[in-house]
Amino acid sequence: MKALVTGVTGFIGSAVARALLQAGTEVRGLVRPGADRRALDGLAMETVTGDLTDAASLRSALRGCRQVYHVAAHYALWARDPSVFYKVNVDGTRTLLDAARETGVDRVVYTSTIGAIGLPEGGGPGTEATPVSLSQMTGDYKRSKYLAEQEVRKAANAGLPVVIVNPSAPVGVCDVKPTPTGQIVVDFMKGRMVAYVETGMNLIDVDDVAVGHLRAMERGHIGERYILGCRNLTLKEVFEILGRLTGVKAPKVKLPRGLVLPLAHVNKWLADYVTHRTPRIPLDGVRMAKYVMHYDSSKAVRDLDLPQTPPEVALEKAVRWFRDHGYA
DSSP states (O other): OEEEEETTTSHHHHHHHHHHHHTTOEEEEEEOTTOOOGGGTTOOOEEEEOOTTOHHHHHHHHTTOSEEEEOOOOOOSOOSSTHHHHIIIIIHHHHHHHHHHHHTOSEEEEEOOGGGSOOOTTSSOBOTTSOOOGGGOOHHHHHHHHHHHHHHHHHHHTTOOEEEEEEOEEESSOOOSOOHHHHHHHHHHTTOOOEEEOOEEEEEEHHHHHHHHHHHHHHOOTTOEEEEOOEEEEHHHHHHHHHHHHOOOOOOEEEOHHHHHHHHHHHHHHIIIIIOSOOSSOHHHHHHTTSBOOBOOHHHHHHHOOOOOOHHHHHHHHHHHHHHTTOO
16 A cells, blocks of 8 residues: 655644554655755655646656555745735646546545634634634635635545544644744743743644554445544643743743734734745734634544544653754
8 A cells, every 4th residue: 555645844744754654554745846856855655746736747646556645735824926825725636636536546635724613702612513614714824725625625525535624733743844833842842932922723743644544444434524633722721731841931920912913913014025034923823813712623533533643742742852853
């Protein structure tokens, strides 16, 4: 059995590749030209060069593969040209699904995001069934992933065997870029977190996310989605855990969101028109902090037997990996 993994050089994609290899599955990874391959170091797998915007390269990559893990996405809180989110995340997903249908793969697992899951108006954790609309999506990344999910559902309704997984905020080893969540850990380790905004997140070990992908392939119901998450925490609680792990003092000062928002607008203007670099205070990130992003992953625990490694363990693995690789 051979599986194609898109986004294989990324945080979740490389973890999925590791899990597949450990399970004895042959892996072919789709790698963009010039991509950073450090996350693939030591992995005995095949790689092919291709791009989600190139249909021919996708058809070639799919040849001989019975399973597809579509993990690739443009994941960021800012882009100089926002159209890239839609070209990669929406159009690219549609192109890949069409190619998968043409080549007759057995099953596809599509990696969405927790941000495409709704949150109850009265508070409390969101579930796979919580109503949500495009107008509730904050920023181009979330909007594009929401629209991509619609493409996946259309494909499922048309007969393509595809399952959706929605990872929450993964942490752990091999966060090479790092991801926005990983950057929070790195910044904390460097003593840059002198204050915090009150918000919430759901943390999960990236290795558990990878296992969730494999079990969605084996056991997931076609057309359904599964939240791959673990424990709901406040940002303050995350910092307190990191403080115990690193010896760095957790910030005590809580900033009102209304104070940070104008700074984020200034940072975005500078990034758009002056520096052309990712803003230090991303506007979409501040806007998202308005919501306590807590979710219920019991469906995945029940149906997929999703592992639930304690976030303290996942964060300790992340801290050790970042330290060992010179990030902090």
